[in-house]
Amino acid sequence: MVDLTRQYDVLVVGGGNAALCAAIGARRSGASVLVLEGAPKFYRGGNTRHTRNFRCAHDSATETLTGPYSEEEFFDDLLRITGGETNEPLARHMIRESKEVLIWLGEQGIQFQPSLGGTLTLGRTNAFFLGGGRAMLNALYRTAEDLGVDILYDAPVTALDIQDGMFLSATITRDQATSVVRARTLVAAAGGFEANIEWMKEYWGEAADNFLIRGTPYNRGSVLRMLLDSGVQEIGDPTQCHAVAIDARAPKYDGGIITRLDCVVFGVVVNKNAERFYDEGEDVWPKRYAIWGRLVAAQPDQIAYIIFDASSLKLFMPSLFPPITGGSIRELAQKLELNADVLDKTVSDFNAAVRPGTFNYNDLDDCRTEGLTPPKSHWARKIETAPFYAYPVRPGITFTYLGVRVNDQARIIMKDGKPAANMFAAGEIMAGNVLGRGYAAGIGMTIGSVFGRLAGRGASKNARN
Amino acid sequence: MRATDMHTTATHTTAALSEADRLMVVCNSCRYCEGLCAVFPAMEMRRTFLDGDLNYLANLCHSCGACYSDCQFSPPHEFDVNVPRTLAKVRADSYQAYAWPRAFSGMFARNGLAISVVAALSVAAFVLGFVAFRDPDVLFGTHTGPGAFYRLMPHNAMALLFGAVFLYAILAIVMSARAFWRDIASGTSSNAKPFWQAVKDAGSLRYLDGGKGGCMNDDDRPTDRRKHYHHATSYGFLLCLASTSVATLYHYLLGREAPYAWYDLPVLLGTLGGIGLIVGPIGLLAAKWRRDPALVDESRFGMDVAFIVMLFMTSLTGLALLVLRATPAMGTLLAVHLGVVFALFFTMPYGKFVHGIYRFLALMQYAREHE
Ligand SMILES: Cc1cc2nc3c(=O)[nH]c(=O)nc-3n(C[C@H](O)[C@H](O)[C@H](O)COP(=O)(O)OP(=O)(O)OC[C@H]3O[C@@H](n4cnc5c(N)ncnc54)[C@H](O)[C@@H]3O)c2cc1C
Numbered sequence: 001m002v003d004l005t006r007q008y009d010v011l012v013v014g015g016g017n018a019a020l021c022a023a024i025g026a027r028r029s030g031a032s033v034l035v036l037e038g039a040p041k042f043y044r045g046g047n048t049r050h051t052r053n054f055r056c057a058h059d060s061a062t063e064t065l066t067g068p069y070s071e072e073e074f075f076d077d078l079l080r081i082t083g084g085e086t087n088e089p090l091a092r093h094m095i096r097e098s099k100e101v102l103i104w105l106g107e108q109g110i111q112f113q114p115s116l117g118g119t120l121t122l123g124r125t126n127a128f129f130l131g132g133g134r135a136m137l138n139a140l141y142r143t144a145e146d147l148g149v150d151i152l153y154d155a156p157v158t159a160l161d162i163q164d165g166m167f168l169s170a171t172i173t174r175d176q177a178t179s180v181v182r183a184r185t186l187v188a189a190a191g192g193f194e195a196n197i198e199w200m201k202e203y204w205g206e207a208a209d210n211f212l213i214r215g216t217p218y219n220r221g222s223v224l225r226m227l228l229d230s231g232v233q234e235i236g237d238p239t240q241c242h243a244v245a246i247d248a249r250a251p252k253y254d255g256g257i258i259t260r261l262d263c264v265v266f267g268v269v270v271n272k273n274a275e276r277f278y279d280e281g282e283d284v285w286p287k288r289y290a291i292w293g294r295l296v297a298a299q300p301d302q303i304a305y306i307i308f309d310a311s312s313l314k315l316f317m318p319s320l321f322p323p324i325t326g327g328s329i330r331e332l333a334q335k336l337e338l339n340a341d342v343l344d345k346t347v348s349d350f351n352a353a354v355r356p357g358t359f360n361y362n363d364l365d366d367c368r369t370e371g372l373t374p375p376k377s378h379w380a381r382k383i384e385t386a387p388f389y390a391y392p393v394r395p396g397i398t399f400t401y402l403g404v405r406v407n408d409q410a411r412i413i414m415k416d417g418k419p420a421a422n423m424f425a426a427g428e429i430m431a432g433n434v435l436g437r438g439y440a441a442g443i444g445m446t447i448g449s450v451f452g453r454l455a456g457r458g459a460s461k462n463a464r465n
Numbered sequence: 466m467r468a469t470d471m472h473t474t475a476t477h478t479t480a481a482l483s484e485a486d487r488l489m490v491v492c493n494s495c496r497y498c499e500g501l502c503a504v505f506p507a508m509e510m511r512r513t514f515l516d517g518d519l520n521y522l523a524n525l526c527h528s529c530g531a532c533y534s535d536c537q538f539s540p541p542h543e544f545d546v547n548v549p550r551t552l553a554k555v556r557a558d559s560y561q562a563y564a565w566p567r568a569f570s571g572m573f574a575r576n577g578l579a580i581s582v583v584a585a586l587s588v589a590a591f592v593l594g595f596v597a598f599r600d601p602d603v604l605f606g607t608h609t610g611p612g613a614f615y616r617l618m619p620h621n622a623m624a625l626l627f628g629a630v631f632l633y634a635i636l637a638i639v640m641s642a643r644a645f646w647r648d649i650a651s652g653t654s655s656n657a658k659p660f661w662q663a664v665k666d667a668g669s670l671r672y673l674d675g676g677k678g679g680c681m682n683d684d685d686r687p688t689d690r691r692k693h694y695h696h697a698t699s700y701g702f703l704l705c706l707a708s709t710s711v712a713t714l715y716h717y718l719l720g721r722e723a724p725y726a727w728y729d730l731p732v733l734l735g736t737l738g739g740i741g742l743i744v745g746p747i748g749l750l751a752a753k754w755r756r757d758p759a760l761v762d763e764s765r766f767g768m769d770v771a772f773i774v775m776l777f778m779t780s781l782t783g784l785a786l787l788v789l790r791a792t793p794a795m796g797t798l799l800a801v802h803l804g805v806v807f808a809l810f811f812t813m814p815y816g817k818f819v820h821g822i823y824r825f826l827a828l829m830q831y832a833r834e835h836e
Contacts (some may be wrong), residue, residue, distance in 0.1 A: 111678065135497075256497055258538075
């Protein structure tokens with residue numbers, strides 16, 4: 001049984017990758033540790049449950065990674081995807097640490113496998129978890145338990161007592177009863193606020209009502225809010241988040257990876273007025289999938305439809321829901337409740353603009369449109385072979401970037417620029433420190449593991465000094 | 466209704482097959498489990514799942530449970546993904562669907578009961594037969610030396626009876642395995658590689674390890690316990706089979722009659738195998754009782770237990786016979802042992818035994834697909 005009357009060295013709030021790496025890091029360096037996970041046991045680990053890989057620098061190929069990925073290359077990738085909106089020293093520090101963390105994760109019982117089918121492009125840069133994120137979490141929890149970390153489920157933190165940058169205690173609410181937990185140091189690892197639609201509305205307005213949340217319903221940002229309200233310095237653009245276009249039929253929360261659609265580049269995407277609005281073939285899909293959430297969010301009623309024909313049906317990974325089918329574009333339009341005349345015209349205009357070329361999905365090919373706005377720069381092939389297919393899509397929010405500022409020890413920085421006396425943060429809740437915008441697959445876990453381990457070790461040292 | 470109920474890729478004859486199809490659609494759009502075993506890579510080669518595809522995948526599954534505890538969508542998640550249990554149902558149904566002759570496929574329903582009845586009847590028949598055909602002096606007398614057993618039942622009668630039931634079992638199993646193979650096999654293979662690959666994979670229970678970690682059993686800590694007990698059981702069985710075969714050769718080729726001395730090959734093989742068949746089944750039964758009920762098809766509990774118990778009884782009665790063969794109990798023990806062995810062979814095509822055959826064929830198809 002967990003004894004809530006004692007004072008722990010380190011209190012970890014959250015139960016995902018960042019939290020568990022912090023808890024294990026702290027415990028291994030000698031601290032007594034309590035983990036408070038807001039979710040019930042089955043849903044432990046927030047968005048980490050849905051992940052599959054971890055991006056890390058490494059000097060040579062491993063059993064499962066196909067080749068080296070240097071610190072320099074990793075940093076260049078980060079610079080490119082964020083358009084420079086990162087904190088260079090912090091990012092370089094993270095990348096350097098990621099090398100060791102890959103090995104460290106293995107020592108915590110996590111098993112890796114070669115990149116999954118359909119993700120070959122990541123085989124060199126990203127370590128894939130055997131069995132996925134929940135398997136990874138199960139291993140971390142087993143290790144934490146073996147080491148003697150105390151863990152409480154269904155224990156959301158509902159208040160933090162912080163005075164002058166000094167953490168004193170946390171209040172948890174279980175079955176409507178509250179209890180106060182004291183600890184010498186705090187590690188905040190409670191994720192972002194993407195599941196808090198009301199909060200999202202502050203930046204997105206009513207449109208946020210049409211957002212689907214791909215991950216856990218438990219990341220409501222309450223801990224982030226409490227920290228920001230207690231004099232902690234904010235970082236990151238609140239409107240920035242990782243958002244992709246996912247199947248509109250997905251559940252509101254926790255639909256995970258299986259509702260994603262990788263077929264934008266094979267067809268055209270229209271809004272509810274049956275009109276195109278963006279170049280579907282701008283760049284290879286891995287580099288573009290993460291802009292489509294925002295693009296769809298900007299369309300009326302936050303809905304769009306990917307339209308393609310029989311020639312493309314089997315070129316992409318299958319997804320959870322079947323496509324909507326029509327024998328003609330008009331029939332398809334009727335099923336989608338779109339204006340059939342307009343959709344017919346959109347598709348014929350597109351077909352008329354397609355230039356002959358050699359189709360090659362794996363590369364930027366020469367199949368493109370001419371004289372069409374917006375253009376389709378690659379993989380443009382006529383949509384003419386019945387049956388015709390459509391997937392309705394909506395913005396699917398992966399995670400938010402607004403967070404708390406930290407230094408290179410994962411220690412929280414206060415509004416006045418001074419490091420907090422005994423507070424650390426890791427994971428989504430501080431992702432904005434390195435990820436101003438954009439996204440590179442697997443970097444969410446890098447941020448969680450690297451800063452989690454740093455935070456745990458730092459908190460342990462802090463508590464025992 | 467679950468969010469995923471609408472999506473299967475084909476129509477099916479049973480609810481279990483429809484559920485398996487629904488799950489394969491979920492799993493095929495995730496693929497996080499592809500490194501765990503053969504089921505998921507085989508699934509990835511398909512986009513539609515007909516009955517034969519699902520029977521194939523179900524027989525590739527060794528029910529280690531790893532994919533269940535690794536799954537972010539297992540219950541209580543609304544997607545309600547439970548691959549091990551669903552495939553266990555489909556697998557057991559498949560034995561029934563392909564059973565030969567069709568008229569006996571009903572033996573799979575309430576299989577535990579059916580097998581107990583057959584076993585009891587055949588033991589009774591042997592005991593009564595001995596009593597009826599031999600006078601009490603012979604039955605309860607002490608017999609030693611070569612040919613001792615045959616004073617109770619002439620060797621030729623024994624050979625005829627067991628030869629017949631053995632051949633029948635082989636015929637019934639071959640016929641049903643052939644029907645299964647026709648349904649799952651695709652492509653052609655010109656060499657024997659897939660066969661040897663399947664021998665290796667089945668023989669080592671390669672996929673009963675959750676992709677390295679072990680089986681998920683009763684808690685969230687995987688172990689290899691079931692794998693080890695299964696090895697004891699199956700290799701024990703094979704050693705016993707070898708013992709009988711060697712004894713048959715002794716009899717016909719060398720004219721040497723049972724019982725043999727303890728250091729003779731049939732006794733050595735039989736004893737070793739017998740020990741495996743004691744330890745293995747006890748371990749498997751214990752593991753079975755402790756398994757997380759979420760992972761198993763509870764309606765087939767009887768079938769699994771009946772087969773394990775039959776193996777155990779075969780060994781127990783055989784070892785008892787070995788130890789007590791020079792005492793007056795020998796006659797009765799021989800009758801009981803022969804009754805159990807007879808029932809084992811007779812029910813073999815209609816019980817859990819066939820899982821080994823179906824799994825072997827599924828693994829062979831897997832090796833062909835992945836050549
Ligand atoms: C479908 C999907 C796929 C993804 N795939 C990948 C991938 O392959 N690679 C990758 O790097 N990233 C991926 N991500 C992003 C990744 O999930 C996150 O970056 C990562 O999980 C963040 O880790 P974390 O520990 O900070 O937060 P989480 O893992 O979300 O953990 C937050 C925890 O805090 C708990 N919590 C929240 N509020 C409270 C409270 N008040 N009190 C107590 N506990 C609380 C939650 O219950 C949860 O356990 C994916 C995300 C999604 C949605």
